[in-house]
Amino acid sequence: MKNLIVVESIDEWPRRLGDFEVVSDIDYFVDEGFQNIKNYRVFNLCRSYRYQSSGYYVSLLAAARGHKPIPSLSTIQEMKTKAFVKITSENLDDLVQKSLADIKSDNFELSIYFGKNMARKYDKLSNELYKYFAAPLIRAKFVKKNKWLLSSIGPISLKDVPHSHQTDLIGFAESYFKCGSQRKQLKSARYSLAILRNPKEQFPPSDDKAIQKFMKAAREMNMEVDIIGPDDLRRLAEYDALFIRETTNVNHHTFRFAQKAKALGLVVIDDPESILRCTNKVYLAELLKRHNIPTPKTFMIHKKNLDQILDKLPVPCVLKRPDSSFSQGVVKAETHQEIREKVSTMLDDSDLIIAQEFMPTPFDWRIGIVDNKPLYACKYYMARNHWQIYHTDKAGELDYGHSETFPLEEISPKLRMLAVKTASVVGDGLYGLDIKEKDGRFYIIEVNDNPSIDAGVEDRIIKNQLYEEIMRVFIKRLDRKTKGYTE
Known part of the structure; x- marks a missing residue:
C-alpha cells in the first residue's frame, strides 16, 4: 500500500519525505486519482475530526474508497467516548502510575507523535495509548486525584506542534514509515493481511511451515501479508484483515486484537464473538443445549x-x-x-x-470448518496410556497421539452434517469441531475457534488447497465489504 498524508494546507507539513506523499484535504476530496486507486494508507492530519469537518470527511471518504484511514471513524468516535477513555485508563493503570510518578502537579499533558513522545521515558506509555487510539498526532490529558487518571484524549493540529518539536516529528514519522516499509510488499496488492503470532507460545495453533503456506497463498491472491506480534496492536489500522494464529482467550490480548480489528472495520478471523462463544465452555454448553446439539x-x-x-x-x-x-x-x-x-x-x-x-473412545474426530463449509477431516488419537489427545507429563513435556486425515467424501454424512450445523450455531469463522463417535452416533465435545493447522497433518489430503480456501474467505469478505462501500 502507498502511504498518503492528508493535511489542510501543504505549508503546514515541515517538508516532504521520500516514503510517502503529502496532499491537501481538497485535493484528496476531488482528485480522481485518489478516487480510483484503492491501495492507499491515509494518515489524516487535519485540524479537527469533529462531525462533518474536513478531518471527518477525509476518514469517511478513505473508508468508502477502500483506503485505510488513520484514524478510522471508529477511533475518532472512541476518542470522544468517555466510557472508552475510562476503560483505557483502567487497562493501563499500572503503566500510567509508574510513568507519571515523578510529576509534581495534578495535571499533565502528553503529546504523542506517531506513537512517540519527545521524552523517551514516556515512549512506552505513548506507544500503548497509540495502540488504543491510532491517530498520527494526539494529546492525552491526565488528572491526579487519589491517583493519575486519563481524563481525555484527542487530535493535535499541526499548528499546535511547537516549532521546536518539528525536527523530532519528522524523525518519528520517518521511523514509523521505515518500519512499515520493511514488509515485503506486492506492487499492485489488492488488500493487506496481518497474521498474529506469538513467538513465545509453547503450543501454537500453526507451525512455521504452515504459516509460510498461509503467506504464500495470500500473496498468490495479491494480498500483502505481514506477521505481527502481541505488541503490535497499534499497527492494526494499517491492514485490511487480521488472521489470528495464536491460542485465543477472552481475558487475553488476542481478544483485544479481535475487538480492535472489528472496530476498525477489518475482516477478522477469529472474530470476537467466536472467541467468546468457543473459549468459554459454560457459554458453549448452554449454546449447544439451546440448539439441541448432541453432547455427552x-x-x-x-x-x-x-x-x-x-x-x-x-x-x-x-x-x-x-x-x-x-x-x-x-x-x-x-x-x-x-x-x-x-x-x-x-x-x-x-x-x-x-x-x-x-465417553472413552480411541480417537476424536476433528472436522475443520471455514465459512460454514467443511475443510478437512482428521482422527486425533489419544496420547499413550492416557484418555486425552494431549498429555503433559510431570517434566512438563507434551505428548500427543498420532493422527489420520481423510477425504471429506469418505466420512459419514451424519458426521459432516453435525459439524456444519454446530459451526453455524457459533458463527461463520474458522472452527475445529471435536466429535466423539460411539455406537454409530456422534457427539460434540468442543468447538475450537482457533483450530490446529500444521503442515503435514490437517493439509495431508488437499495440500495447499487448505491454505488457499481460507485465504479465499478473506478475499470474498474484503470484496464484499469494498463493494458495499462503493454502492
Missing part, C-alpha cells in the same frame, strides 16, 4: 448446587475449567468423592465448572 451429558456446577447434584453426576466424569484449552484445566474424576475434591479446588478460580459424562 453435561452439568453446570457451582458451590451452591454441588451437594444437590453430586449423586446425579455420572462417574467417572470429566471436569472442565471454563477457559481450558489443549487439555489444560480438564481433569477426570473416578468417584463422587474425587469429584468433590477436584471441584472444590477448581472453584477457587471460577464460580462455575462444567462436568461432563466420560
Whole structure:
C-alpha cells in the first residue's frame, strides 16, 4: 500500500519525505486519482475530526474508497467516548502510575507523535495509548486525584506542534514509515493481511511451515501479508484483515486484537464473538443445549448446587475449567468423592465448572470448518496410556497421539452434517469441531475457534488447497465489504 498524508494546507507539513506523499484535504476530496486507486494508507492530519469537518470527511471518504484511514471513524468516535477513555485508563493503570510518578502537579499533558513522545521515558506509555487510539498526532490529558487518571484524549493540529518539536516529528514519522516499509510488499496488492503470532507460545495453533503456506497463498491472491506480534496492536489500522494464529482467550490480548480489528472495520478471523462463544465452555454448553446439539451429558456446577447434584453426576466424569484449552484445566474424576475434591479446588478460580459424562473412545474426530463449509477431516488419537489427545507429563513435556486425515467424501454424512450445523450455531469463522463417535452416533465435545493447522497433518489430503480456501474467505469478505462501500 502507498502511504498518503492528508493535511489542510501543504505549508503546514515541515517538508516532504521520500516514503510517502503529502496532499491537501481538497485535493484528496476531488482528485480522481485518489478516487480510483484503492491501495492507499491515509494518515489524516487535519485540524479537527469533529462531525462533518474536513478531518471527518477525509476518514469517511478513505473508508468508502477502500483506503485505510488513520484514524478510522471508529477511533475518532472512541476518542470522544468517555466510557472508552475510562476503560483505557483502567487497562493501563499500572503503566500510567509508574510513568507519571515523578510529576509534581495534578495535571499533565502528553503529546504523542506517531506513537512517540519527545521524552523517551514516556515512549512506552505513548506507544500503548497509540495502540488504543491510532491517530498520527494526539494529546492525552491526565488528572491526579487519589491517583493519575486519563481524563481525555484527542487530535493535535499541526499548528499546535511547537516549532521546536518539528525536527523530532519528522524523525518519528520517518521511523514509523521505515518500519512499515520493511514488509515485503506486492506492487499492485489488492488488500493487506496481518497474521498474529506469538513467538513465545509453547503450543501454537500453526507451525512455521504452515504459516509460510498461509503467506504464500495470500500473496498468490495479491494480498500483502505481514506477521505481527502481541505488541503490535497499534499497527492494526494499517491492514485490511487480521488472521489470528495464536491460542485465543477472552481475558487475553488476542481478544483485544479481535475487538480492535472489528472496530476498525477489518475482516477478522477469529472474530470476537467466536472467541467468546468457543473459549468459554459454560457459554458453549448452554449454546449447544439451546440448539439441541448432541453432547455427552453435561452439568453446570457451582458451590451452591454441588451437594444437590453430586449423586446425579455420572462417574467417572470429566471436569472442565471454563477457559481450558489443549487439555489444560480438564481433569477426570473416578468417584463422587474425587469429584468433590477436584471441584472444590477448581472453584477457587471460577464460580462455575462444567462436568461432563466420560465417553472413552480411541480417537476424536476433528472436522475443520471455514465459512460454514467443511475443510478437512482428521482422527486425533489419544496420547499413550492416557484418555486425552494431549498429555503433559510431570517434566512438563507434551505428548500427543498420532493422527489420520481423510477425504471429506469418505466420512459419514451424519458426521459432516453435525459439524456444519454446530459451526453455524457459533458463527461463520474458522472452527475445529471435536466429535466423539460411539455406537454409530456422534457427539460434540468442543468447538475450537482457533483450530490446529500444521503442515503435514490437517493439509495431508488437499495440500495447499487448505491454505488457499481460507485465504479465499478473506478475499470474498474484503470484496464484499469494498463493494458495499462503493454502492
